[in-house]
Amino acid sequence: MGIRNLINITDLKIEELNSMMDLADNIMDNPEKYYESCKNKKLATLFFEPSTRTRLSFTAAMMELGGNVLGFSEAGSSSAAKGESVSDTVRTVGCYSDIIAMRHPKEGAPIVAAEKTTVPIINAGDGGHFHPTQTLTDLLTIRREKNRLDKMVIGVCGDLKFGRTVHSLISAMLRYDDIEFYLISPEELKIPQYVKDEMDEYGAKWKEVRTIEEAIPNLDILYMTRVQRERFFNEEDYIRLKDSFILDTKKLEIAKEDLTILHPLPRVNEISVAIDDDPRAKYFTQALCGKYIRMALILTLLGLDKEV
Numbered sequence: 027m028g029i030r031n032l033i034n035i036t037d038l039k040i041e042e043l044n045s046m047m048d049l050a051d052n053i054m055d056n057p058e059k060y061y062e063s064c065k066n067k068k069l070a071t072l073f074f075e076p077s078t079r080t081r082l083s084f085t086a087a088m089m090e091l092g093g094n095v096l097g098f099s100e101a102g103s104s105s106a107a108k109g110e111s112v113s114d115t116v117r118t119v120g121c122y123s124d125i126i127a128m129r130h131p132k133e134g135a136p137i138v139a140a141e142k143t144t145v146p147i148i149n150a151g152d153g154g155h156f157h158p159t160q161t162l163t164d165l166l167t168i169r170r171e172k173n174r175l176d177k178m179v180i181g182v183c184g185d186l187k188f189g190r191t192v193h194s195l196i197s198a199m200l201r202y203d204d205i206e207f208y209l210i211s212p213e214e215l216k217i218p219q220y221v222k223d224e225m226d227e228y229g230a231k232w233k234e235v236r237t238i239e240e241a242i243p244n245l246d247i248l249y250m251t252r253v254q255r256e257r258f259f260n261e262e263d264y265i266r267l268k269d270s271f272i273l274d275t276k277k278l279e280i281a282k283e284d285l286t287i288l289h290p291l292p293r294v295n296e297i298s299v300a301i302d303d304d305p306r307a308k309y310f311t312q313a314l315c316g317k318y319i320r321m322a323l324i325l326t327l328l329g330l331d332k333e334v
């Protein structure tokens with residue numbers, strides 16, 4: 027595969043996306059085949075923003091490939107706290123590692139990083155912009171649940187303005203045929219114009235709605251997101267909008283029997299815990315898929331995917 031860094035999900039062609047998912051499926055079925063494939067390799071995880079699933083699934087992924095992991099989990103424990111630039115940090119860490127996964131509050135930070143080092147850079151989330159490895163996770167989960175990625179009606183709900191997982195998910199799904207979107211958000215947290223333009227460019231059908239109930243009977247996938255508190259300029263706006271959408275068992279009564287409910291997590295209160303036992307709730311399966319697709323991504327970027 028030709029790619030060196032993963033900054034945006036569109037860096038991957040559809041065939042590359044599909045073969046990475048095939049590899050993840052294979053790892054899931056035969057994990058022992060891969061136990062030593064990253065022996066003597068090091069992954070650096072540079073997290074300038076909080077994370078549970080992304081950072082720990084990257085760590086677990088590298089461990090299960092027989093490699094090692096170094097890094098930091100908050101900006102405050104790195105030299106960023108002393109005023110070091112992202113460029114200098116990455117250039118330095120490139121001397122100690124074979125591949126870097128980084129999360130940063132500033133949009134575009136991973137692009138800057140990729141220019142400063144020769145080791146592959148993975149964008150593990152840049153501000154309110156993109157989150158390509160969450161999208162790989164989402165696609166793998168959808169493909170395993172539905173056995174297809176085309177002909178799908180997808181509802182994305184919550185903070186569509188700052189929710190980077192949604193921006194990357196839409197970009198990726200547009201590459202498959204016959205995809206339709208319901209964009210469920212309050213007026214203030216609407217999807218950015220550039221995402222609408224992208225949907226139009228691909229000729230996808232999309233509709234903005236203000237309630238879950240308007241969309242839910244039509245959906246194959248419902249992708250819930252939390253309101254991104256850390257991206258708000260003032261706390262009052264956050265408090266006003268934080269409970270805009272809560273998925274509960276009542277709203278699910280009018281949903282399809284084979285709806286798949288996803289959420290990148292963390293959940294605050296936008297999905298009632300009573301739904302966790304519903305067979306349609308797949309957000310913890312999704313978290314598990316995240317480890318396997320990251321194993322496939324690491325192997326691919328290190329050029330080791332064909333060796334096993």
Ligand code: NCD
Pocket residue numbers: 079080151157160190191251252290291292
């Ligand atoms: C998401 C993120 O960081 O953007 N979380 C994740 O990586 N699974 C979603 C979020 O924080 O709301």
